[in-house]
Amino acid sequence: xxxxxxxxxxxxxxxxxxxxxxxxxxxxxxxxxxxxxxxxxxxxxxxxxxxxxxxxxxxxxxxxxxxxxxxxxxxxxxxxxxxxxxxxxxxxxxxxxxxxxxxxxxxxxxxxxxxxxxxxxxxxxxxxxxxxxxxxxxxxxxxxxxxxxxxxxxxxxxxxxxxxxxxxxxxxxxxxxxxxxxxxxxxxxxxxxxxxxxxxxxxxxxxxxxxxxxxxxxxxxxxxxxxxxxxxxxxxxxxxxxxxxxxxxxxxxxxxxxxxxxxxxxxxxxxxxxxxxxxxxxxxxxxxxxxxxxxxxxxxxxxxxxxxxxxxxxxxxxxxxxxxxxxxxxxxxxxxxxxx
Amino acid sequence: xxxxxxxxxxxxxxxxxxxxxxxxxxxxxxxxxxxxxxxxxxxxxxxxxxxxxxxxxxxxxxxxxxxxxxxxxxxxxxxxxxxxxxxxxxxxxxxxxxxxxxxxxxxxxxxxxxxxxxxxxxxxxxxxxxxxxxxxxxxxxxxxxxxxxxxxxxxxxxxxxxxxxxxxxxxxxxxxxxxxxxxxxxxxxxxxxxxxxxxxxxxxxxxxxxxxxxxxxxxxxxxxxxxxxxxxxxxxxxxxxxxxxxxxxxxxxxxxxxxxxxxxxxxxxxxxxxxxxxxxxxxxxxxxxxxxxxxxxxxxxxxxxxxxxxxxxxxxxxxxxxxxxxxxxxxxxxxxxxxx
Numbered sequence: 001x002x003x004x005x006x007x008x009x010x011x012x013x014x015x016x017x018x019x020x021x022x023x024x025x026x027x028x029x030x031x032x033x034x035x036x037x038x039x040x041x042x043x044x045x046x047x048x049x050x051x052x053x054x055x056x057x058x059x060x061x062x063x064x065x066x067x068x069x070x071x072x073x074x075x076x077x078x079x080x081x082x083x084x085x086x087x088x089x090x091x092x093x094x095x096x097x098x099x100x101x102x103x104x105x106x107x108x109x110x111x112x113x114x115x116x117x118x119x120x121x122x123x124x125x126x127x128x129x130x131x132x133x134x135x136x137x138x139x140x141x142x143x144x145x146x147x148x149x150x151x152x153x154x155x156x157x158x159x160x161x162x163x164x165x166x167x168x169x170x171x172x173x174x175x176x177x178x179x180x181x182x183x184x185x186x187x188x189x190x191x192x193x194x195x196x197x198x199x200x201x202x203x204x205x206x207x208x209x210x211x212x213x214x215x216x217x218x219x220x221x222x223x224x225x226x227x228x229x230x231x232x233x234x235x236x237x238x239x240x241x242x243x244x245x246x247x248x249x250x251x252x253x254x255x256x257x258x259x260x261x262x263x264x265x266x267x268x269x270x271x272x273x274x275x276x277x278x279x280x281x282x283x284x285x286x287x288x289x290x291x292x293x294x295x296x297x298x299x300x301x302x303x304x305x306x307x308x309x310x311x312x313x314x315x316x317x318x319x320x321x322x323x324x325x326x327x328x329x330x331x332x333x334x335x336x337x338x339x340x
Numbered sequence: 341x342x343x344x345x346x347x348x349x350x351x352x353x354x355x356x357x358x359x360x361x362x363x364x365x366x367x368x369x370x371x372x373x374x375x376x377x378x379x380x381x382x383x384x385x386x387x388x389x390x391x392x393x394x395x396x397x398x399x400x401x402x403x404x405x406x407x408x409x410x411x412x413x414x415x416x417x418x419x420x421x422x423x424x425x426x427x428x429x430x431x432x433x434x435x436x437x438x439x440x441x442x443x444x445x446x447x448x449x450x451x452x453x454x455x456x457x458x459x460x461x462x463x464x465x466x467x468x469x470x471x472x473x474x475x476x477x478x479x480x481x482x483x484x485x486x487x488x489x490x491x492x493x494x495x496x497x498x499x500x501x502x503x504x505x506x507x508x509x510x511x512x513x514x515x516x517x518x519x520x521x522x523x524x525x526x527x528x529x530x531x532x533x534x535x536x537x538x539x540x541x542x543x544x545x546x547x548x549x550x551x552x553x554x555x556x557x558x559x560x561x562x563x564x565x566x567x568x569x570x571x572x573x574x575x576x577x578x579x580x581x582x583x584x585x586x587x588x589x590x591x592x593x594x595x596x597x598x599x600x601x602x603x604x605x606x607x608x609x610x611x612x613x614x615x616x617x618x619x620x621x622x623x624x625x626x627x628x629x630x631x632x633x634x635x636x637x638x639x640x641x642x643x644x645x646x647x648x649x650x651x652x653x654x655x656x657x658x659x660x661x662x663x664x665x666x667x668x669x670x671x672x673x674x675x676x677x678x679x680x
Contacts, residue, residue, distance in 0.1 A: 058469075070462035072412070073438070077466060080442035098413070102420035106446035122410035126417060129398075 003330070004040045006089040006109075007031045007053065008096050011078045012071075013062040015045035019227035020177065020203045021062075022255050023116045026138075026155045026322075027095040033156070033323030042089070044082045056081070075099055083107050091330055098126040104133055110333050112136065114153070117252045118144060134333055136326070139274030142252040150329050154277070155253045156322025157313070161230045162237065162262040164310045169239035171197040172298075173265070175228070175256045176245070178214060179205040183270065185213040186246035188222060189291045194298060197221045198244075199236055201228045237263035242285070242301050245269040246294060254278050258317040261285070264306030268297045278317070284309040343670070344380045346429040346449075347371045347393065348436050351418045352411075353402040355385035359567035360517065360543045361402075362595050363456045366478075366495045366662075367435040373496070373663030382429070384422045396421070415439055423447050431670055438466035444473055450673050452476065454493070457592045458484060474673055476666070479614030482592040490669050494617070495593045496662030497653070501570045502577065502602040504650045509579035511537040512638075513605070515568070515596045516585070518554060519545040523610065525553040526586035528562060529631045534638060537561045538584075539576055541568045577603035582625070582641045585609040586634060594618050598657040601625070604646030608637045618657070624649040 007030060013021035016028040024045070031043045031053045043049065047057035058081050063071040079100050082092055086107035094100045094113045104111045112134045118124065127144060137143045137152045172191055176182035184200055191198035200223065204210045218224055228236065233256075243260040245251075250273025257267045257278045267285035269275040279285040285304060286297035315321065347370065353361035356368040364385070371383045371393045383389065387397035398421045403409040419440050422432055426447035434440045434453045444451040452474045458464065467487060477483045477492045512531055516522035524540055531538035540563065544550045558564055568576065573596075583600040585591075590613025597607050597618045607625035609615040619625045625644060626637035655661065 068462075070460070073463055073466055076439055076442040077469060080445070084445050099416055102416040103443070103446065105420070105424050106443065120410070122408075123413055126413055129417060 002037070002039045002327075003090040003334070004088065005034060005042070005330075006056075006082050006085065006092045007034075007041055007043045007045075008079070008082050008092060008094040008100060009043060009045040009049070010096055011046050011059045011062055011074050012064045013046070014065070015043065015049040015051065017062075018065075019229055022155075022253075023095050025255065026114070026116070029156055029158060029319050030093070030323060030326060032158075033319040034326070037323055037327065044078065056085070079103060091333060093326075098123045101126055101130040101133065104130060110134060110337055112150075112329065112333060114138065115142070115144075115147075117142065134329075136329060138253040139251075139277050141250060141273045141277065150332055151325065153322055153325035153329065154317055155255055155258070156317055156319040157255060157258050157262060159262050159310075159314060159318055162234060162259050164262070164264045164306065165238055166264070166306065168237065168241055168265055168306075170241055171199050171236075171239045172242060172244050173236045173240040173260070174198065174200045174202070174244050175233065175236065175260070176202045177205040178202050178210045178224075180209050180213075181247060181249045183246035183248045185209075186248070186270075186291055186294070187244040188214065188217045190244055190246070190294050190298070191222050192217070193291065193295050195221075196241065196298070198223070199239065200224045201226065201232065201236060203227045233259060234263065237265050240265045242298060243267045243269075244294065245275070246288070246291070247272055247275070249273070251275050251278075257285075258313050261309040262313040262317075264309050266301045266304035266306075266309065268294050268301075280312060284312050342377070342379045342667075343430040343674070344428065345374060345382070345670075346396075346422050346425065346432045347374075347381055347383045347385075348419070348422050348432060348434040348440060349383060349385040349389070350436055351386050351399045351402055351414050352404045353386070354405070355383065355389040355391065357402075358405075359569055362495075362593075363435050365595065366454070366456070369496055369498060369659050370433070370663060370666060372498075373659040374666070377663055377667065384418065396425070419443060431673060433666070438463045441466055441470040441473065444470060450474060450677055452490075452669060452673060454478065455482070455484075455487075457482065474669075476669060478593040479591075479617050481590060481613045481617065490672055491665065493662055493665035493669065494657055495595055495598070496657055496659040497595060497598050497602060499602050499650075499654060499658055502574065502599050504602070504604045504646065505578055506604070506646065508577065508581055508605055508646075510581055511539050511576075511579045512582060512584050513576045513580040513600070514538065514540045514542070514584050515573065515576065515600070516542045517545040518542050518550045518564075520549055520553075521587060521589045523586035523588045525549075526588070526610075526631055526634070527584040528554065528557045530584055530586070530634050530638070531562050532557070533631065533635050535561075536581065536638070538563070539579065540564045541566065541572065541576060543567045573599060574603065577605050580605045582638060583607045583609075584634065585615070586628070586631070587612055587615070589613070591615050591618075597625075598653050601649040602653040602657075604649050606641045606644035606646075606649065608634050608641075620652060624652050 009027035041053035047060040086109040174187040271287035349367035381393035383393040387400040426449040514527040611627035
């Protein structure tokens with residue numbers, strides 16, 4: 001037994017989520033990987049979660065999936081629960097937003113926070129107060145100055161969910177939240193410019209944006225197919241010439257880029273934020289600075305070696321690599337505690 | 341020195357608030373009263389608060405007064421701060437909503453929560469989890485089953501702010517949030533039925549309600565004068581024949597009833613919730629069950645002895661009475677801790 005870990009997943013969605021929910025996906029993947037590696041892991045998540053770890057739940061269902069739940073109430077009960085059990089663990093690994101930081105000084109168990117994203121400038125005062133805590137960034141680009149980062153640990157995916165496909169299809173694929181940040185409208189521009197079919201999948205997070213910038217362009221060639229699970233993603237990957245990820249704000253990590261690459265699908269991504277860390281330009285896809293460059297890059301996708309795409313994901317973005325990264329961070333925390 | 345008390349006020353508004361803010365008003369009044377009574381009191385409140393206690397602030401201004409602040413961030417930082425300093429106090433007296441309860445099991449300092457109101461059924465799971473804590477209700481009517489109530493302690497007001505007026509005026513006065521719960525529309529019905537002038541004061545909390553049910557009736561006789569402070573309330577009391585408080589949901593306490601009575605103003609209140617505890621029917625006003633009964637009661641307001649109104653407030657709803665009530669609760673907690 002390597003040690004007792006409390007893994008604090010969010011409770012917006014089930015862990016792992018049915019469709020959307022990157023934070024829950026990653027928390028779940030780490031829990032699974034740690035269990036395989038011999039750790040004693042308790043996953044604090046929604047009651048309908050599925051895990052190889054011990055499940056500890058006080059919230060039955062995700063507050064995004066059951067609107068009768070007040071999110072603030074769910075958060076209070078869920079976060080307090082893990083800290084009330086702190087003495088039973090060697091480490092609390094939080095995937096929660098800033099709210100969990102506010103409890104960290106009330107327990108002696110060390111707390112590690114993976115920062116999955118800074119949702120707004122307004123939350124930074126909380127990070128600033130607790131900046132001496134233990135933090136992991138999910139990419140080198142997504143760091144806030146002044147926080148005590150112990151490492152960058154890239155998110156890892158379950159490669160068995162996304163088998164390598166020797167060849168793709170003709171379509172462009174967009175996979176992500178329908179929100180201006182993710183640039184579905186730019187993917188549509190590329191489709192209109194090239195005449196290539198475009199398949200758009202993901203939850204609609206910004207309804208006005210969908211109505212104004214996506215829906216008017218839908219036709220037999222540009223299709224919106226709703227949110228998809230892993231099986232749905234694989235169906236899209238089978239039809240994909242390339243994944244188009246023309247994000248308009250810095251990406252924090254970009255799980256879907258790794259998922260597409262795992263299936264052998266080249267990725268054309270905006271050179272903003274972490275995309276440069278996930279995609280190797282010219283090897284697993286192309287980094288571009290706008291629609292013009294994306295159109296040009298599409299002429300070169302045949303240069304991408306699909307097996308090289310998967311090999312890079314296996315090496316850099318597998319659950320095993322991620323878990324090894326976290327194990328190193330845990331050990332650093334334990335050693336510091338033992339000597340401090 | 342009687343002991344070290346941390347008084348946790350909300351940070352929606354300044355303590356004491358400029359206009360609206362019953363929870364902050366009461367927390368501030370208790371802090372002032374305890375200081376006078378010889379306690380060592382630290383008030384956790386906004387940085388612009390005014391207090392005779394020691395002020396401990398991490399939030400500069402109330403989140404209702406400065407929209408650049410994320411309320412959840414302010415709450416996190418503010419609540420965590422008092423619990424991180426728990427060891428410096430003999431008791432934490434929380435006037436916060438359910439969020440503070442989630443920290444109570446992480447410290448050994450006893451926590452007393454005054455429940456100023458259950459804002460919705462959705463928050464009850466938090467109270468249920470922490471039901472074995474220490475609770476005070478602000479009226480006998482506003483209690484949730486199963487909570488460990490140590491006492492009812494009525495809210496106390498600073499009587500010096502509301503001097504007794506030997507006589508009032510001709511107007512009906514409505515004082516409260518402009519929201520269906522507080523029944524401004526029923527006060528307007530009474531004014532229309534009797535032809536008496538009506539002065540309406542308070543913050544507009546429900547704009548649609550104001551637009552649809554208040555504004556259309558405003559004229560030279562029925563006037564809306566906006567939010568008022570203590571001076572503004574006294575101007576209204578000077579013109580008042582009676583205070584009309586025709587609440588449509590159970591009142592939790594009703595500070596304004598005590599304030600009006602302190603000035604000698606008879607109160608006509610709906611017989612719902614705590615009104616029956618604050619108003620002595622036939623002595624300091626009348627309890628009614630609707631507009632018809634309110635109209636009838638107005639014919640009898642001359643029977644109310646204005647000095648008796650003030651005397652009852654002095655006896656039951658003064659800061660001194662409230663503080664004596666809380667001192668008794670504190671002692672019970674200290675004794676239980678000493679023997680437990």
